[in-house]
Amino acid sequence: xxxxAGRHPKIKDVASSAGVSVxxxxxxxxxxxxxxxxxxxxxxxxxxxxxxxxxxxxxxxxRRSTDxxxxxxSDITASFxxxxxxxxxxxxxxxxxxxxxxxxxxxxxxxxxxxxxFKGMRVAGIIVMHExxxxxxxxxxxxxxxxxxxxxxxxxxxSEPSVNIDDETAAYDAASYLAGxxxxxxxxxxxxxxRLTTARMRYDGYRRALAEKGIEADPALVKVGDFKxxxxxxxxxxxxxxxxxxxxxxxxxDDMAAGxxxxxxxxxxxxxxxxxxxxxxxxxxxxxxxxALTTVHQPIxxxxxxxxxxxxxxxxxxxxxxxxxxxxxxxxxxxxxxxxA
Amino acid sequence: xxxxAGRHPKIKDVASSAGVSVxxxxxxxxxxxxxxxxxxxxxxxxxxxxxxxxxxxxxxxxRRSTDxxxxxxSDITASFxxxxxxxxxxxxxxxxxxxxxxxxxxxxxxxxxxxxxFKGMRVAGIIVMHExxxxxxxxxxxxxxxxxxxxxxxxxxxSEPSVNIDDETAAYDAASYLAGxxxxxxxxxxxxxxRLTTARMRYDGYRRALAEKGIEADPALVKVGDFKxxxxxxxxxxxxxxxxxxxxxxxxxDDMAAGxxxxxxxxxxxxxxxxxxxxxxxxxxxxxxxxALTTVHQPIxxxxxxxxxxxxxxxxxxxxxxxxxxxxxxxxxxxxxxxxA
DNA sequence: TTGTATGCGTTATCAA
DNA sequence: TTGATAACGCATACAA
Numbered sequence: 001x002x003x004x005a006g007r008h009p010k011i012k013d014v015a016s017s018a019g020v021s022v023x024x025x026x027x028x029x030x031x032x033x034x035x036x037x038x039x040x041x042x043x044x045x046x047x048x049x050x051x052x053x054x055x056x057x058x059x060x061x062x063r064r065s066t067d068x069x070x071x072x073x074s075d076i077t078a079s080f081x082x083x084x085x086x087x088x089x090x091x092x093x094x095x096x097x098x099x100x101x102x103x104x105x106x107x108x109x110x111x112x113x114x115x116x117x118f119k120g121m122r123v124a125g126i127i128v129m130h131e132x133x134x135x136x137x138x139x140x141x142x143x144x145x146x147x148x149x150x151x152x153x154x155x156x157x158x159s160e161p162s163v164n165i166d167d168e169t170a171a172y173d174a175a176s177y178l179a180g181x182x183x184x185x186x187x188x189x190x191x192x193x194x195r196l197t198t199a200r201m202r203y204d205g206y207r208r209a210l211a212e213k214g215i216e217a218d219p220a221l222v223k224v225g226d227f228k229x230x231x232x233x234x235x236x237x238x239x240x241x242x243x244x245x246x247x248x249x250x251x252x253x254d255d256m257a258a259g260x261x262x263x264x265x266x267x268x269x270x271x272x273x274x275x276x277x278x279x280x281x282x283x284x285x286x287x288x289x290x291x292a293l294t295t296v297h298q299p300i301x302x303x304x305x306x307x308x309x310x311x312x313x314x315x316x317x318x319x320x321x322x323x324x325x326x327x328x329x330x331x332x333x334x335x336x337x338x339x340x341a
Numbered sequence: 342x343x344x345x346a347g348r349h350p351k352i353k354d355v356a357s358s359a360g361v362s363v364x365x366x367x368x369x370x371x372x373x374x375x376x377x378x379x380x381x382x383x384x385x386x387x388x389x390x391x392x393x394x395x396x397x398x399x400x401x402x403x404r405r406s407t408d409x410x411x412x413x414x415s416d417i418t419a420s421f422x423x424x425x426x427x428x429x430x431x432x433x434x435x436x437x438x439x440x441x442x443x444x445x446x447x448x449x450x451x452x453x454x455x456x457x458x459f460k461g462m463r464v465a466g467i468i469v470m471h472e473x474x475x476x477x478x479x480x481x482x483x484x485x486x487x488x489x490x491x492x493x494x495x496x497x498x499x500s501e502p503s504v505n506i507d508d509e510t511a512a513y514d515a516a517s518y519l520a521g522x523x524x525x526x527x528x529x530x531x532x533x534x535x536r537l538t539t540a541r542m543r544y545d546g547y548r549r550a551l552a553e554k555g556i557e558a559d560p561a562l563v564k565v566g567d568f569k570x571x572x573x574x575x576x577x578x579x580x581x582x583x584x585x586x587x588x589x590x591x592x593x594x595d596d597m598a599a600g601x602x603x604x605x606x607x608x609x610x611x612x613x614x615x616x617x618x619x620x621x622x623x624x625x626x627x628x629x630x631x632x633a634l635t636t637v638h639q640p641i642x643x644x645x646x647x648x649x650x651x652x653x654x655x656x657x658x659x660x661x662x663x664x665x666x667x668x669x670x671x672x673x674x675x676x677x678x679x680x681x682a
Numbered sequence: 683t684t685g686t687a688t689g690c691g692t693t694a695t696c697a698a
Numbered sequence: 699t700t701g702a703t704a705a706c707g708c709a710t711a712c713a714a
């Protein structure tokens with residue numbers, strides 16, 4: 001009784017089962033007009049009976065396009081990224097796209113491998129939440145012939161569209177806020193300015209705020225890590241041992257801020273009474289710590305959805321849309337920062 | 342000069358550029374033997390020059406298989422899931438598979454839609470980190486003809502392989518631990534036992550521990566939410582108003598535990614001096630809170646990698662491997678639980 | 683060692 | 699309103 005050979009019946013099976021041509025089946029599949037209602041019903045019945053599901057592989061081959069969006073994340077584990085990823089998934093899914101995700105964990109090899117994979121798969125578009133690391137990667141990404149948007153990172157050396165906040169101003173606002181609270185020894189813990197444009201912009205903003213308040217920058221007060229909790233904890237340890245000890249520290253991610261806060265408390269000091277700590281991102285974590293983090297709010301969900309929209313515009317539109325979208329940030333005051341004693 | 346029509350050159354372009362047949366190009370592409378070294382070099386040069394990248398779509402069509410693994414997550418934002426997802430990505434990527442991720446956010450419609458999408462794409466396998474919600478979904482999943490493993494959830498009504506810890510015993514151990522600390526009014530905040538087998542198993546373990554210690558179960562002390570921080574916060578609020586007030590609460594996720602802890606502190610009480618709080622998962626969050634969470638450790642990374650291994654065995658092996666893998670849990674003592682005053 | 687021809691499962695073109 | 703048939707880009711059986 002079983003006419004279908006493999007696990008997945010094909011359009012031909014449906015056709016013969018319904019006693020029509022494959023063309024007709026294809027027509028009802030794609031909601032084409034010019035199919036008699038009676039036939040349509042019969043075909044639908046066969047599809048149902050056989051459990052037929054059209055192969056999007058074959059379909060993609062002839063249509064020469066897929067409904068796939070490749071996304072490259074540097075650390076899927078970070079609350080900031082997983083939230084963006086969630087919003088990307090939501091927006092993409094709503095538009096009929098599925099997402100292919102990679103977690104490159106700062107491994108340039110892997111980043112390049114995924115870019116190649118994406119090209120091989122002919123994904124419709126790519127979202128990169130990472131600063132394209134090496135020159136080879138930048139070159140490859142630029143030559144790939146697939147719409148790409150860089151999300152919450154700077155496309156250094158790439159003329160691709162991007163969506164970000166104004167990192168320089170955001171950091172300036174944060175540092176100014178801390179200075180406004182009377183702090184002068186304001187430390188910065190963040191990412192590598194050489195490698196990450198985002199980190200450098202924030203550093204610049206921090207420096208500008210200090211300069212404006214007449215505070216001399218102290219190199220001993222800026223420490224570099226990789227945005228993770230662990231690093232915040234470690235770097236705060238170093239900071240606690242520098243003299244003079246900073247009275248406020250500005251962390252370039254909430255994860256780092258949380259780590260720093262824990263270190264302060266673990267060493268028997270209080271936040272914010274002894275040391276104020278400010279975060280960056282306003283990720284879910286920010287309101288989960290106690291004291292809750294005063295931080296720089298990034299419109300995380302918007303960054304994700306707007307990245308998708310921008311990408312889809314690039315996919316479906318004609319021209320590649322080289323826009324750099326800047327979203328609004330703001331300082332959100334919670335409980336981790338206080339006026340300097 | 343430009344002979345290639347579209348954006349992506351095809352094997353034919355490479356062939357004519359190198360002055361050989363497509364078969365030969367295909368051979369060097371797939372590392373076939375029996376290709377003269379000289380020709381191989383020439384072809385490689387053409388590939389490089391044209392920036393040719395084989396279409397995995399066409400390749401999949403003829404090979405009748407893809408290197409895709411579809412994964413369904415209920416909440417990608419939860420630290421527990423994003424960590425597993427990271428480990429799944431790592432394991433899959435190491436084996437040459439890419440992952441397609443969906444974030445279904447407890448939406449059965451979306452779960453079914455994704456399952457259908459995955460089938461249409463002919464993914465090689467599927468990992469579901471969620472308890473297949475409706476009967477329709479269970480039926481569809483069972484009939485889909487694609488290897489599937491349920492990870493960190495129970496495949497209720499499904500005979501598919503799964504990887505989990507022993508949730509009943511884990512909860513039993515946790516509740517026993519709390520009882521061992523002298524607590525008798527031990528509350529439970531968790532998920533819906535009707536819908537989630539995992540939640541029910543944990544509830545059963547909790548009940549068993551209480552019974553064994555001769556503690557009468559008080560229905561007022563068990564509250565149902567959806568594993569999120571927000572719910573922990575809210576449910577703890579209710580618990581604080583029940584009398585007698587529990588002296589310990591066992592939360593079925595670290596996220597909930599963190600929320601509960603915050604509520605306790607926000608209402609001016611102390612953890613663990615006034616109320617002990619125990620979590621579940623040992624996600625990254627567990628060591629980030631202060632006090633750090635005493636919790637039930639799940640081997641999160643292992644769950645991910647073993648799920649992938651098991652799935653791949655199902656993909657590449659002959660028989661569908663209907664094994665239920667149980668990983669070891671353990672209680673990790675940190676600072677959120679104390680002996681009852 | 684290399685090339686020709688066929689098929690993978692769809693959609694699209696054209697004719698009927 | 700319906701149906702042959704030719705692509706789509708590649709891998710492979712078979713021939714040379």
